[in-house]
Amino acid sequence: MQRCDVTIATRNPKTYYLLIKILKALNLEFVSCTPDSGLANDARVVVTTKVESVDGANGTVVLVEEEPDPMTASVRIMCAYFGISNPKEAIIGVDPGMRFGLALVIDGNVIYTKTVTSPPSAANLAQKLVKHLDSLFPESALSIRLGTGSRLYSALFLRSLGELTKNTNIELVDEKHTTIPNGYTKDQLSAILISGRPGRPPSPKDTRLTNKRGYIRSLRNLVRRLSDNKKRMSVKEARKVLQGESSLDDFIDIDP
Structure with missing residues (x-):
């Protein structure tokens, strides 16, 4: 039997439905089975609930809540898929604008992307990602790299961001040449490219705005x-x- 990317191993119909949505968004191939099925043995990643158990799985088992949170489940599934357990560096790239693109890149692997509609929403998602990453990989370096292509929206993002964990580094990145056609949305791809560029630390003037x-x-x-x-x-x-x-x-x- 050919080894598949991911197997959903659950008897819970609601969990099954929610996991299908998550895996389709991640563009991962998957099959489904009951937790005691032999199909789980051949999967690279097995996703099941915390109240169920899978015996004999050769791949990494990811345990989720019966109503999994899309962001946290996606991050854990993708980390398992890439075999990430003790990464050196996790970077959240942020492309500000009328629509914000966010991308989580861990040791060069694109783990999670999302487009949101406002500075507060982008800051809220970044905070959630930071909190989740800090719990998963407390020893890893963590950075947020924010593009400076929009002075207004980058300043509003920084204002909404608030306090983060002590080991989170924030950098402002020049956005030039960060828009290239690809399978991701324009905002998400720009965020991926921003994540790969070192920047400068923010200063108080980066949150100041005039009445233009x-x-x-x-x-x-x-x-x-x-x-x-x-x-x-x-x-x-x-x-x-x-x-x-x-x-x-x-x-x-x-x-x-």
Whole structure:
């Protein structure tokens, strides 16, 4: 029997459905079976729930919750797929803009990519990734590399990011020549390329913004777009956000 990439070994129909969605998003080939089936023996990675057990598996067994979180499950499955157990370095690349691309790259392997719709959503996902990576690989170096192609959105991301674990390094990266056609979305590919470029540490001025007309217009359009025209941000409110007197979080919802 030819060895497959991943086997889903569960009797739980809801878990099975959710794992199919996760594996399809990761573009991994998979088969499914019950935990006691011999199919699990031939898989590179076996994914099952914490309340089930798989006997005789030759590959790496990944245990997930019965309702697995897509991000954490994806990271653990991909790390198992690449045989990553004690990595030297994990880097989160961030491409800021009207849509944010994020990419997690561990020891040169692209592990997870995601596109989100706002600076707070991007910062929230980065925080979750940092927390998860710190629990998986506490001895590994961890960096967030943020592109500087959009002054407005990189500053808003840094403001939303808040405090991270002590071993997390933040770098600002020149975004020139980071957009190349590929199977990923434009934002995600740019984030992957950003992750591979060393940058400089941020300074206080990187979060300061002026009341440029373009910034005000961009913020107002963002709030209107993300609320399906149900919310409006006034010019005065936009200026307060730019000056740091109020937060963009007060006007938009964070992506799930």
